[in-house]
Amino acid sequence: MAEQEAVDEDIKDLRERFLNREFDEVTFEIDGSRFAEYAKVCGETAPKFTDPSHPDFQAPPTFVSTLVGGRNTPPDFPNLGGMGMDAGKGVEWKAPVRDGATLTGRSHLHDIYTKTGRSGRMVFLVTRMELFDQEGTHIANADTRTVIRERPRG
Amino acid sequence: MADTTVKTIAEVEFGGELPTFAPDTSIEATRRFGKHVGWNTPRFTDHEGARKEGLPGAIVPGVMSQGFLGAMIHRWAPDAEIVAIDTVFRAPVQVDHPHTITGVVTDIDEDEGTVEIDITITNEAGENRVFGTATAKLPT
Numbered sequence: 001m002a003e004q005e006a007v008d009e010d011i012k013d014l015r016e017r018f019l020n021r022e023f024d025e026v027t028f029e030i031d032g033s034r035f036a037e038y039a040k041v042c043g044e045t046a047p048k049f050t051d052p053s054h055p056d057f058q059a060p061p062t063f064v065s066t067l068v069g070g071r072n073t074p075p076d077f078p079n080l081g082g083m084g085m086d087a088g089k090g091v092e093w094k095a096p097v098r099d100g101a102t103l104t105g106r107s108h109l110h111d112i113y114t115k116t117g118r119s120g121r122m123v124f125l126v127t128r129m130e131l132f133d134q135e136g137t138h139i140a141n142a143d144t145r146t147v148i149r150e151r152p153r154g
Numbered sequence: 155m156a157d158t159t160v161k162t163i164a165e166v167e168f169g170g171e172l173p174t175f176a177p178d179t180s181i182e183a184t185r186r187f188g189k190h191v192g193w194n195t196p197r198f199t200d201h202e203g204a205r206k207e208g209l210p211g212a213i214v215p216g217v218m219s220q221g222f223l224g225a226m227i228h229r230w231a232p233d234a235e236i237v238a239i240d241t242v243f244r245a246p247v248q249v250d251h252p253h254t255i256t257g258v259v260t261d262i263d264e265d266e267g268t269v270e271i272d273i274t275i276t277n278e279a280g281e282n283r284v285f286g287t288a289t290a291k292l293p294t
Contacts, residue, residue: 004213035189039221041186041190041218042177042221043221043222044228045228046228060225061235061237062220062221062223062239066222086216086243087243088241089216090239091236091240093235093236094164145242
């Protein structure tokens with residue numbers, strides 16, 4: 001129990017130092033042919049996602065998960081000792097992404113938490129990219145959940 | 155098992171199943187994804203290259219699996235707006251292996267016009283590979 005409390009303290013420290021601190025900004029020029037191909041390969045059939053001539057042509061909401069920032073953690077974030085793996089993606093959709101749009105993605109660490117099992121502790125980092133259009137309208141959040149399996153102690 | 159589409163939230167039943175969807179997990183599909191979208195590396199587009207990385211074969215990019223889930227919802231409810239979707243990658247989706255996506259409605263909020271859906275990608279052995287939860291807004 002004492003060890004578990006000590007473990008939680010290091011995560012508490014990381015949360016205090018790094019959560020909600022913007023560390024990356026990237027610009028994306030949105031190409032409708034790219035998101036139309038994404039839609040078709042993923043199995044979308046609605047013309048508004050697949051046909052550039054449709055009057056409401058737009059990207060499927062999950063497309064923003066394909067927009068990759070410059071980095072996933074702040075430059076001064078410590079090495080936690082294990083290899084990071086992609087554990088999941090999340091999207092909050094607020095407005096359509098259109099062909100020809102210029103989006104700005106600003107990233108911060110949105111959450112840090114752990115799960116502990118028989119094989120040890122796993123640390124989860126949730127990197128949130130907030131996406132804004134040319135007018136500064138917040139159109140989506142794209143979350144990447146990275147899991148780091150810590151090496152066994154001793 | 156439902157095999158119809160819905161247009162409005164009034165047509166949605168709590169606990170109702172979405173039509174099962176068999177996504178295209180072929181190597182041709184991941185290569186097309188790699189060419190036009192990204193993730194154009196051997197672990198996604200070449201079985202032998204993936205084996206050299208210690209994988210049993212090529213795997214479907216996670217972002218493509220997430221796209222499958224969105225497509226499934228739109229096939230069921232063409233006018234739905236997916237306002238949130240969270241996807242957990244539990245295990246790799248192997249290329250050239252058949253997978254099935256199932257979904258079930260877990261909540262209906264008629265005041266907000268939204269439904270909650272649990273969605274799962276399962277392989278031919280019945281193992282859950284990807285799990286997702288989504289909130290979709292439907293016309294009232």
